[in-house]
Amino acid sequence: MAKEKTFICVGCPLGCEVTLTINDKADVVGFAGNKCKEGEKYVLEEYKNPVRTLTATVLTEGSSQPLLAVRTNKPILKTKQVQSMAVIAGTRAKPPLKMGDVIVPNLLDTGADLVASSDLSS
Numbered sequence: 001m002a003k004e005k006t007f008i009c010v011g012c013p014l015g016c017e018v019t020l021t022i023n024d025k026a027d028v029v030g031f032a033g034n035k036c037k038e039g040e041k042y043v044l045e046e047y048k049n050p051v052r053t054l055t056a057t058v059l060t061e062g063s064s065q066p067l068l069a070v071r072t073n074k075p076i077l078k079t080k081q082v083q084s085m086a087v088i089a090g091t092r093a094k095p096p097l098k099m100g101d102v103i104v105p106n107l108l109d110t111g112a113d114l115v116a117s118s119d120l121s122s
Helices: 036-048 076-091
Strands: 003-006 017-022 028-032 055-060 066-070 102-104 115-117
Touching: 003 036, 017 036, 028 036, 076 102
Parallel strands: none
Antiparallel strands: 003 017, 017 028, 055 066, 066 115, 102 115
């Protein structure tokens, strides 16, 4: 029996509500609602392989600033977000750091680095 799953496309400013029809084998068998090719591409990727840029804060050591804003330098799988937050919770940033400096390289073998979102001084 086919199921339907609805997504709001963010591929362009239109914000189309796109409905996927999915068969019992989890294959996409139909699209409805997208007004451009970007919508089809975005929704297929969001269904098959959803990714997000992770943003968080890490504790600091040796700085008057108690927290440092960090983010991944590229999107990572949504399924890796919780595990990534566990790694981030155990991470401490030490000054001096500049925006873009790598805090955790290759976070959980995702190919994305956790980087500073601002400078950190002592």
